[in-house]
Amino acid sequence: MSTVPAANPVISGLSRAQSGEAAGEPESWQRQLAAAIRDPAVLLKTLDLPADTVSTPLVPVEGGQPAFPLLVPLSFVNRMQPGNRNDPLLKQVLPLAEEQEAVPDFVADPVGDSAAKVAPGLLQKYHGRALLVTTGACAVHCRYCFRREYPYHDEPRRMSDWQPALNAIADDNSVTEVILSGGDPLILNDGRLAELFGHIDAIPHVERIRIHTRLPIVLPARVTPELLKLLNGLRSQPVFVVHANHGHEIADDCRDALRQLVSSGIPTLNQAVLLKGINDSADVLEDLCRRLINIGVMPYYLHQLDKVIGAAHFEVPVAVGLGLIDELGRRLPGYAVPKFVQEIAGETGKTPLITL
Ligand SMILES: *Cc1c(COP(=O)(O)O)cnc(C)c1O
Numbered sequence: 445m446s447t448v449p450a451a452n453p454v455i456s457g458l459s460r461a462q463s464g465e466a467a468g469e470p471e472s473w474q475r476q477l478a479a480a481i482r483d484p485a486v487l488l489k490t491l492d493l494p495a496d497t498v499s500t501p502l503v504p505v506e507g508g509q510p511a512f513p514l515l516v517p518l519s520f521v522n523r524m525q526p527g528n529r530n531d532p533l534l535k536q537v538l539p540l541a542e543e544q545e546a547v548p549d550f551v552a553d554p555v556g557d558s559a560a561k562v563a564p565g566l567l568q569k570y571h572g573r574a575l576l577v578t579t580g581a582c583a584v585h586c587r588y589c590f591r592r593e594y595p596y597h598d599e600p601r602r603m604s605d606w607q608p609a610l611n612a613i614a615d616d617n618s619v620t621e622v623i624l625s626g627g628d629p630l631i632l633n634d635g636r637l638a639e640l641f642g643h644i645d646a647i648p649h650v651e652r653i654r655i656h657t658r659l660p661i662v663l664p665a666r667v668t669p670e671l672l673k674l675l676n677g678l679r680s681q682p683v684f685v686v687h688a689n690h691g692h693e694i695a696d697d698c699r700d701a702l703r704q705l706v707s708s709g710i711p712t713l714n715q716a717v718l719l720k721g722i723n724d725s726a727d728v729l730e731d732l733c734r735r736l737i738n739i740g741v742m743p744y745y746l747h748q749l750d751k752v753i754g755a756a757h758f759e760v761p762v763a764v765g766l767g768l769i770d771e772l773g774r775r776l777p778g779y780a781v782p783k784f785v786q787e788i789a790g791e792t793g794k795t796p797l798i799t800l
Pocket residue numbers: 560567568569570573574575623793794
């Protein structure tokens with residue numbers, strides 16, 4: 445995929461002045477992203493774990509870059525427990541040899557993205573909602589990501605490349621919500637975001653702009669006053685869907701960022717993926733949901749894992765997920781229980797998984 449960070453103009457080559465940072469201010473999110481850990485050996489050393497804790501033979505692709513390299517910001521690493529090789533946050537980001545095992549039914553495009561493409565960078569599967577694959581870049585590489593094999597290099601890069609997608613949205617007045625996804629749309633700097641928002645906001649039938657992002661979780665410094673101003677200046681209603689899988693992700697800096705979104709009036713929801721050895725327990729999910737609702741972030745979806753190549757070792761049986769959701773229903777207020785869903789290619793929405 446095309447997420448080689450050094451090639452991203454947002455991340456590389458930013459001087460202090462360009463990033464609008466004055467001496468003495470906290471490190472800008474761009475600088476934090478540039479300083480993210482990319483080497484498994486460095487990550488293990490940082491966590492006081494022996495280098496042979498895991499084998500990490502990343503498959504090189506043409507050009508010598510690993511196919512889906514490790515990437516994790518220090519703000520996220522700081523929430524991991526040193527010395528714990530089973531840390532639930534570490535497990536989400538550390539490449540393992542198991543990823544390279546071919547497993548039947550685990551494929552490159554498990555959710556039918558390629559069949560849903562209506563213009564470059566534009567996926568439309570569900571009524572009323574269109575999804576822009578805004579960028580291939582993320583602030584973190586989650587090993588279970590269903591788009592880890594997505595052909596981002598075919599997608600728009602410059603603003604002018606977006607015109608066909610914007611035209612398709614403008615021509616279809618059934619589209620009332622535009623979802624910016626990726627990759628992670630908040631990897632774009634404020635200038636590019638403002639430009640993209642401006643084009644979408646100018647389409648009269650668009651009522652909401654939804655941002656699917658993991659940055660407020662893994663790189664909370666991204667939630668700046670400037671970003672909030674930009675979002676609150678939109679004609680359309682902004683909606684945030686963030687992505688945290690474990691309560692340990694909701695550390696103080698993350699909590700502050702989420703509180704700022706919520707207190708500025710932006711509805712903020714969380715989606716999680718059910719992951720073996722990470723959050724496949726009622727205690728862990730209860731803790732996550734309580735931490736979220738206690739700052740006004742509503743649990744939205746708990747996703748059954750999409751069967752993407754390299755993620756088989758994270759799979760939890762659906763029956764186990766159903767049992768966990770039932771248990772959450774006994775422990776939590778109704779609004780705190782996420783919907784357990786699976787994305788099935790060709791369906792008209794996410795498919796609810798429920799105990800009959
Ligand atoms: C998941 C998804 C959506 C959003 O679905 P909701 O149920 O509204 O959250 C929209 N478009 C695509 C292509 C999706 O994969």
